[in-house]
Amino acid sequence: MSLRQVVVVGGSIAALTAVEMLRMEEFDGRITVLSDEEVPPYTRVPLSKGVLAGTESIDDIVLAPLSDDVDLRLRTPATALDIEAQVVHTPAGPVRYDGLVIATGARARxxxxxxxxxxxxxxxxxxxxxxxxxxxxxxxxxxxxxxxxxxxxxxxxxxxxxxxxxxxxxxxxxxxxxxxxxxxxxxxxxxxxxxxxxxxxxxxxxxxxxxxxxxxxxxxxxxxxxxxAVGDVPNVEWLAGSGVQLHGGVVVDHHCRVAPNVVAAGDVTVMSQGNGDLTRSPHWTNAVDQARAAIRALLHGDEAAPYRPSQYCWTEQFGLDVKLVGDLDPQGEPTVLDGSLEQGSALLAWPDATAPRTVIALNHHTPPAKLKRLLRPTAQARA
Structure with missing residues (x-):
């Protein structure tokens, strides 16, 4: 591995996953994390639930602490990027890198x-x-x-x-x-x-x-x-004039690469779907999976497997647990694979059971991994 100093910009779940993946892939160089937040990386999932209700605190949602060999710099936003010089600029001064992970996420619209x-x-x-x-x-x-x-x-x-x-x-x-x-x-x-x-x-x-x-x-x-609660806006302003391709987010290829020795992951990214359209997938699962793929690409180049979105998201509200894999906004009446809506627990597939493009579990015990396996092979390949 030729990289010796990797800088991760952002304090999100994508940023933390990138750090963990670097060590899992036996990268033994220096890792610096630049975050504009006041607190260490945390999961956002409980913010609209337990934290908002006052039953959970920041201590309950902070993710596993970074190891002592990771330089975490809180209250340190990135203000500019110089790709030629391989420098991230911050209010505290320049930070040099030979590998860069952009994981600045998004802010509320x-x-x-x-x-x-x-x-x-x-x-x-x-x-x-x-x-x-x-x-x-x-x-x-x-x-x-x-x-x-x-x-x-x-x-x-x-x-x-x-x-x-x-x-x-x-x-x-x-x-x-x-x-x-x-x-x-x-x-x-x-x-x-x-x-x-x-x-x-x-x-x-x-x-x-x-x-x-x-x-x-x-x-x-x-x-x-x-x-x-009207959506979000990717945090890309600091990349203006850097040469990074921006189009509603940081444009990444199917290895999550942005430029030589620069990758991106999470809510800040947009990716081509093969037909020229650029889409975002601002979900927790995407951030984690994409960060893993981005680090493999950063360390191993073309030998790394391309990123394939898992097409999985979920929500919990009003006593309902809803898990979805596949295309959003399924049309028409579903095929009921198990249970029933009337009973309050159902496993549903669209357009049919033999070749589903969308599967939703409503208050149903089916785990996410099994839901993903229910998608038709062509849907998984398209992802």
């Missing part, structure tokens, strides 16, 4: 103006602020009905808050399809969540802290607290 203090949920700091505000609120509006928005809604209702979810389409349909999405919404509404679907965007009302939203038809909705 915001709807409000510069005069508004918008509540979002992406980092631990976001969660602490939102948790304190939620504790003082009796009502909350959540703009965005994806996994995150509905998980926040679930936690807020469990805390006894009056909850309204506003979205451009019925929540979760674009992810889980109308059958499972409808089932989750039914459970949510039974739990007391109000769902509002609007034909256009919304405008946050109130400053500095928003206390309502205006729909495109002029309708005003008010609450003590407004939370935006």
């Amino acid at each position: 915001r709807l409000g103006g510069p005069d508004q203090v918008e509540r979002v949920l992406r980092s631990h700091d976001d969660c602490v602020r939102l948790r304190d505000d939620l504790a003082a609120a009796s009502s909350v509006i959540i703009v965005g009905g994806g996994f995150l928005g509905m998980e926040v809604a679930s936690t807020a209702r469990a805390l006894g808050k009056d909850v309204t979810v506003v979205d451009l389409a019925p929540p979760l349909d674009r992810l889980l399809g109308t059958v499972v999405g409808g089932r989750v919404r039914s459970v949510a509404t039974q739990a007391g969540v109000r769902i509002v679907v609007t034909d256009g965007g919304v405008r946050l009302l109130g400053a500095p802290t928003p206390t309502g939203v205006e729909l495109v038809d002029g309708t005003h909705l008010e609450a003590d607290l407004v939370v935006s």
